[in-house]
Amino acid sequence: MNRYIHLIGLWILALAMAGCQDEEDSAREGGTGFLISLTNDVEVTTKATPAVLGEPLKEKFKLKVVNDAALTLKYYDGNYKEGLRVNTPAGRYCLTAEYGTNPALALDDPYYKGEITKEVEEGKMTSASIPCKVANALTSVVFGEQPEGQDFTADFSDYRVEVSVKEDDNHDYVAPVEIKDNGTSAYYRAGTIPTFTFIGTVKETGKPYTFPLQDDCLTDPANFAAGKHCKIVLTMTKTEAGLKVNVSKVEINRVDIQETIPLEWLPKPKLETEGFDEVDKTTLYRLEGATVKRTAKLNINLAKGYGLDELAFSVKGDPELEGDYQLSKMTEEQKQSFKDKGIALPAIGGLNPSIDFTDATISVKANEDGSDATLSLENVVATANKRSNESSSYKLITKKIDFGLEVYPGDTWTKEFTPTLVYKSGDKELFNRNVSFEYSEDGGKTWIASSKDEAIKGLTPGKTYQARSVCLGLVRDKEVKTYPEIVLENGDMEDWNSSTRKLILGATFWTSINVTSYSPNSNIWACVNKKTFEGNPNIKSTYNLNPSTYREVGRGNRGYAAALRTVGWDNNLGNTTNIIYHVSAGKLFIGTYDFTHKKGPESYNYGMKYGSRPTTLNAYFKYSPYSGDSFKAWIVLENRDDANDVKRIGYGELVKGENVDSYKEMSISIEYNPDYKEYYITHMYVVFSSSSACSENESEETENLKGKVSEGDYHSGSVLTIDDISLIYDK
The missing domain is CATH 2.60.40.10 (Immunoglobulins)
Structure with missing residues (x-):
């Protein structure tokens, strides 16, 4: 006896809401657009509803509302929802309703689609009806018409029809499917022309038998259009050469969602895993020590309005659960044993049944020896409306990672x-x-x-x-x-301490002048004026006492800047016009400095405590080079947790020799050593030097800078002027 379902129209109402108030819905808010609803549900007249549609059917349809002139401009793209409102401007729109995935080739997988175009007018109600139709096609096979001699099982130990299609739209290989003598059907995209091959094993000989199915109807594209059902009837005859399978007839029927759909369109219950492995969807991996639950289910998709009649399965791998089960015959104690393991079984009659493993994704253990613990759920068969899926098996594997x-x-x-x-x-x-x-x-x-x-x-x-x-x-x-953004103290060079001394101008003993040196008034900045200007030579002359750091007018003619000058000096018998015993670069740096007259020692104590990670050292400068000299600026970031093993984590430097008359920006990128990424920065220092030939060793520096200062009453060389020093944090 044939079973049918009647699927009565999918309707969408689009209501323009601006200024309107309907007597039946006075609570609507104003606006223009679509108020989307399905006015007619699916009317079920038998229990042969397609299982893949699920419950409720209308909420499984995908709705899309797009601007007809700009299809990428979407106003809605998702599942249908009760009372769904989509606000749109006035205009012309394309409305589409779809159900299914339209596979290149699959078993029992129908696809429905409908599409219309409608105008929305400002302040007016617009209704739209979308007639949905079956949009893919299918083939079913009848193995014999059951008169005497047409029983395939009498002569074949196994038999099937293999269905193949060419590569899909992405030119990927599509695996064939097999139609067996169990009511399954092959679905494929409209316009595809499949090929059909009978494959069987002859009982008497055990030999394979292959026969390509040929018929004019099987090459006509019209027979594989949307909504077309190709029904192939096979018969079998015995000849002197052996068995022969014939295509008795091919029937082509038109089936529409608005019309009666025969039973062969109705798929079986469909089992789909949720939250299982993305590669092997039949396996749920669990980790020992997991504390965050993950949604994990085996969903059993049934027909709308019809519940689960039976669920059969076997369990292996857990001594407390091992066995064969039929859900309808399980005791409450048995069901509780599964629940204690975090597995929630469905109820007979449930409309949306599933085996829920969510609670079983935590508090689990691998085997004591560290190997994987496996719980198998085998031969799972769901039955609804007297139709059952082919048995399938699943695994819950617990690992240690x-x-x-x-x-x-x-x-x-x-x-x-x-x-x-x-x-x-x-x-x-x-x-x-x-x-x-x-x-x-x-x-x-x-x-x-x-x-x-x-x-x-x-x-x-x-x-x-x-x-x-x-x-x-x-x-x-x-x-x-994250690190804080640390601002350098007195980076604007505005605070200074001064020291003035009355000096003889060169060798002119009867002429004295006042000379002033400036040092940063800061807890972090230092210079080397103590060496070049604060000594006690035999003759206090400009030959011997020369400030290597002083202040100048700042950038933009505002405030001050630091001027660093390469100078000749002496703290003993003294220099002359052309004899210069000591030369020093002018320096400004973060740290402290000390020099013991008359022969040293000289002590540079670079660095300040620092806990951040800048990307760039930034400053503004002018430079007046002497005798081909160049200046140098650099920044160092270190870890000093071990005084005997100081690690340079970051470094950047700049050396330039061209003359720069007006303030120009310098940016020194800091490169960090990836070998030290596990160490924190504890100290940082910045150094500016009027000469790149500078040294922390006084005699070496003098040797390096010979010829880099002028002769005469003042022994002066290159001058580097620095202002507005800052650290940049771009990351």
């Missing part, structure tokens, strides 16, 4: 940090496929997903964040604090 999360100091900046996921042991391929990274801005209340091993940007300097990596519910977390 060890990994960590690192956010190294060298991967942390003021506005970003980069996590490093560290694999240690276990299934590496599974780890790489499933590990993810998240971070939290609110102490772990909410988490933001981010790409693993990529920088998380746009953060707040000096703020504490939580970071975690998650693999199949197993968590590794870490607290991360």
Whole structure:
């Protein structure tokens, strides 16, 4: 007896809401656009509803509303929802309703589609009806018409018809499907012309039998259009040469969603996993130690309005659960045993049944020897409306994977940090496929997903964040604090200390002048005036006492700047017009300086305590080189946790020799040593020198700078003027 369903129209009402008030719906808000609803549901007259449609059918349809003139301008793209309202401007729109995936080739997978174009007028109600039709095609096979001699099972131990199609739209290979003598049908895209081959094994001989099915109807494109059902009837005859399979007839029927659909269009219950492995969708991987639950289900998709009649399955791998089960015959105690293991079984009669493994994704253990623990769910068969799926099997595999999360100091900046996921042991391929990274801005209340091993940007300097990596519910977390943006003290060079001395002008003993040196009034900046200007030579002359650092007018003729000058000096018998015993570059640096007259020692103590990570050293400068000299500026960032093993983490320098008359910006990029990324920066210093030939050893520096200062009453060389020194934090 034939079974039918009547599918009565899919309707969409589009209501323009601006200024309108309907008596039946006075609570509507104003506006223009679509108020979308399905005015007619599916009327079921038998229990032969397609199982893939699920419950409720109307909420499984995908709706799309796009501008007809600009199809990429979408106003809605998603599932139907009760009372769905889509606001649009007045205009012309394309409305589409779809159900299914339109596979290149599959068993029992119908596809429905409808499309119309409608105008929306400002302030008016617009209704639209979308007639949906079957949009793919199918073939079913009848193996014999059952008169005597037409029983295929009498002569074949197995038999089927293999259906093949050419490559899909992406030119990818499409695997064939097999139509067996069990009511299954092959679905394919409209316009595809499949090929059909009978394949069987002869009982008497055990030999294979292959026969391409040929008929004029099987090459006519019209017979494979949308909504066309190709029904192939096979018969079998015995000849002297053996068995022969014939195509008795081919029937082509038109089937529409608005019309009666025969039973052969109706698929069986369809089992689909949710939250299982992305590669092997029949396997659910679990990790020992996992604490975050993951949604994991075996969904049993049934026809609308009809519940689960029976569920049969077997369990292996767990002594407490092993056995064969029929859901309708299970005791409450048996069901509770599954629940205690985190497995929730469905109820007989349920409209949306599933086996829920969510609670089984945590608090699980691998075998004591560290090997995988496997629980198998085998021969799973769901029955609804006297139709059953082909049996299928699934596995729950518990593994041990060890990994960590690192956010190294060298991967942390003021506005970003980069996590490093560290694999240690276990299934590496599974780890790489499933590990993810998240971070939290609110102490772990909410988490933001981010790409693993990529920088998380746009953060707040000096703020504490939580970071975690998650693999199949197993968590590794870490607290991360971005660096603060530290501003250099007196980087604008506005605060100075001065020292004035009355000196003889060269060798003119009867002429004295006042000479003033300036040193930064700062806790961090130092210069070498103590060496070049604060000695006690036999003759206090401009030959011997010469400020290597003083102040000048600042950038933009505002405030002050630091002037660094290469000078000749002496703190003993004294220089002359052309005899210069000592030469020093003018220097400005972060740290402290000391010089013991008359023979030293000289002590440079570079650095200040510092805890950040800049990208650039920035300043403005002028330079007046002497005798082909060049200036040098550099920045150093170090870890000094071990005084005997100071690590240079970051460095940048600039050397230039051209004359610069007006202030110009310098930017020194800092390069960080990746070998030291696990070390924090503890100290930092910046150095500016009027000569790149400078040295921390006084005699060596004098040797390097011979000829770099002038003769006469003043022994002066290159002058580097520096203003507005700053650290830049671009990351």
